[in-house]
Amino acid sequence: MHPVGAYARTSEDKALRANAAVWREIGEQVADQFEDMENVATDLNVTITHRYNDNNTPASNPRIVRRDFEQMLVDLENGTIRGILFYHADRLVRQEYDAARINRLFQLNPGYLGRAVVGGTDLSTQEGRTMLTIQATMGGMEAYNTKRRVARKNKGLAERGHMHGAARPFGWAEDRQTLHDSEAEELRKAILAIPDGLTVGGVRKQWIALGYEPTRNKKVSGTQNLQHSAVESRLVNPRVCGYRTYLPQAERRGGKRPWMPDFVVYKDGRPVMGDWEAVVSPQEWQACVATIEERKKARKEVRAAHTTSVKYLLSGIARCGKCSFPLMSNQYSRGTTSYERYGYRYACLTTLGGCGGVTRVGPPMEDLVEDAFLLEVRRSLGVVAKKEDIDETKHDVRLAEILQEIEEVNERRRAKRISMGTALDVIEDLEGEREELYRHRRQLVATKVRRQSVTPSLPEEWKSYTIPEKKTLLRASIRAVMVHPAGRGKRFDPSLIKVVWIEDKR
Numbered sequence: 302m303h304p305v306g307a308y309a310r311t312s313e314d315k316a317l318r319a320n321a322a323v324w325r326e327i328g329e330q331v332a333d334q335f336e337d338m339e340n341v342a343t344d345l346n347v348t349i350t351h352r353y354n355d356n357n358t359p360a361s362n363p364r365i366v367r368r369d370f371e372q373m374l375v376d377l378e379n380g381t382i383r384g385i386l387f388y389h390a391d392r393l394v395r396q397e398y399d400a401a402r403i404n405r406l407f408q409l410n411p412g413y414l415g416r417a418v419v420g421g422t423d424l425s426t427q428e429g430r431t432m433l434t435i436q437a438t439m440g441g442m443e444a445y446n447t448k449r450r451v452a453r454k455n456k457g458l459a460e461r462g463h464m465h466g467a468a469r470p471f472g473w474a475e476d477r478q479t480l481h482d483s484e485a486e487e488l489r490k491a492i493l494a495i496p497d498g499l500t501v502g503g504v505r506k507q508w509i510a511l512g513y514e515p516t517r518n519k520k521v522s523g524t525q526n527l528q529h530s531a532v533e534s535r536l537v538n539p540r541v542c543g544y545r546t547y548l549p550q551a552e553r554r555g556g557k558r559p560w561m562p563d564f565v566v567y568k569d570g571r572p573v574m575g576d577w578e579a580v581v582s583p584q585e586w587q588a589c590v591a592t593i594e595e596r597k598k599a600r601k602e603v604r605a606a607h608t609t610s611v612k613y614l615l616s617g618i619a620r621c622g623k624c625s626f627p628l629m630s631n632q633y634s635r636g637t638t639s640y641e642r643y644g645y646r647y648a649c650l651t652t653l654g655g656c657g658g659v660t661r662v663g664p665p666m667e668d669l670v671e672d673a674f675l676l677e678v679r680r681s682l683g684v685v686a687k688k689e690d691i692d693e694t695k696h697d698v699r700l701a702e703i704l705q706e707i708e709e710v711n712e713r714r715r716a717k718r719i720s721m722g723t724a725l726d727v728i729e730d731l732e733g734e735r736e737e738l739y740r741h742r743r744q745l746v747a748t749k750v751r752r753q754s755v756t757p758s759l760p761e762e763w764k765s766y767t768i769p770e771k772k773t774l775l776r777a778s779i780r781a782v783m784v785h786p787a788g789r790g791k792r793f794d795p796s797l798i799k800v801v802w803i804e805d806k807r
């Protein structure tokens with residue numbers, strides 16, 4: 302058996318002292334250091350027989366005696382322990398004099414073990430001892446060390462369920478622990494209603510009606526409304542079921558709201574619980590998160606399906622007038638009159654994340670849009686000689702900027718200033734915008750070409766075109782077809798269908 306001592310120390314911490322509620326946390330921080338050292342001891346096959354705890358004792362003040370540190374030197378001297386473990390060199394010594402005393406003992410006893418958990422200090426080597434002296438001497442290390450300690454402390458606090466200095470979370474009182482009288486109940490109701498079909502947009506409406514405001518960015522934007530993403534992040538925040546989260550600094554940059562369910566803190570495979578009152582149970586929270594994730598995924602699939610779907614003329618073009626969700630083509634049930642007469646309809650489907658508020662019979666809607674389109678074509682034939690001011694190069698400046706921005710993000714990532722995940726988020730957003738601009742550019746070109754040459758024969762040839770061909774032409778002129786809700790069983794009403802033209806200035 303190789304008996305060693307474990308030395309832990311924290312200096313008095315202003316941030317912690319300022320917050321009486323977490324004052325007791327300091328001892329637990331020492332506990333963290335001991336825990337890490339136990340792991341190292343196991344790895345090195347040594348046994349910690351003595352613990353030295355200088356909790357809340359600065360090491361840089363020569364007038365302050367560190368009681369346990371002094372005892373440890375005695376124990377090393379007389380062989381009670383044959384080595385020491387410590388979290389980092391700066392926990393052990395902060396003065397040249399102390400470093401010299403430590404180094405002397407290790408020089409005299411080459412078999413002693415002296416290792417740090419982080420920083421790589423090894424006191425059994427001459428290099429290690431020289432490093433200890435340098436670290437103790439150099440005030441220049443201070444900035445780096447402070448940063449590292451703060452990061453460790455914040456992570457430690459996160460694991461034990463404490464916040465660090467953010468605004469009061471929605472749903473809790475000012476103490477961040479007890480529930481807010483009214484907000485908590487609204488939050489709970491919303492989380493439970495999501496799996497039953499309530500959308501984030503629906504929650505947002507209710508909360509705006511209740512007068513709830515954003516907790517972030519209020520100062521900046523004044524009367525800014527509650528954002529969709531803000532509502533969503535309140536609903537999916539692991540905090541609501543008591544789970545603690547830890548968001549690394551790198552993830553906080555980049556502008557996009559992080560998906561907090563990905564940042565639950567686990568210890569020994571279990572989520573770490575905070576010391577605040579929970580709004581819902583972990584199961585209820587999971588059901589809400591899973592529902593929202595499923596809807597996001599479905600929406601992505603719908604988008605992909607719509608852009609490639611060629612079977613129905615208005616898929617990807619028609620949208621719900623109530624919630625703007627793309628309408629899906631949908632067969633009527635076999636045997637019904639509607640099925641016999643029309644075959645299919647367009648519908649806003651709740652199963653895919655729509656509001657379910659709009660369905661419209663397919664063929665009459667298509668006829669209407671085709672008629673409107675051909676009318677527009679004929680009308681533009683009259684003015685075609687004017688060669689209207691369509692400028693397909695109008696996005697070129699932005700396109701060049703995007704290229705540059707992507708390169709900048711890559712540079713920041715390479716310099717390790719942002720994480721790969723954050724970089725990909727930003728890059729994907731930029732690529733999305735670029736795709737959108739390219740598509741619009743293609744539309745502009747198509748519109749221009751159509752007006753210049755294709756147009757004269759178009760109305761006559763229209764009937765002979767295939768659906769994909771028609772669709773391509775429609776897309777060149779029509780941005781969307783908004784279909785507004787009609788009463789149940791009402792006759793087809795053309796005035797409820799609005800064509801939104803591209804470049805609607807014509």
Ligand SMILES: [Zn+2]
Nearest residue numbers: 621624649656
């Ligand atoms: Zn809808």
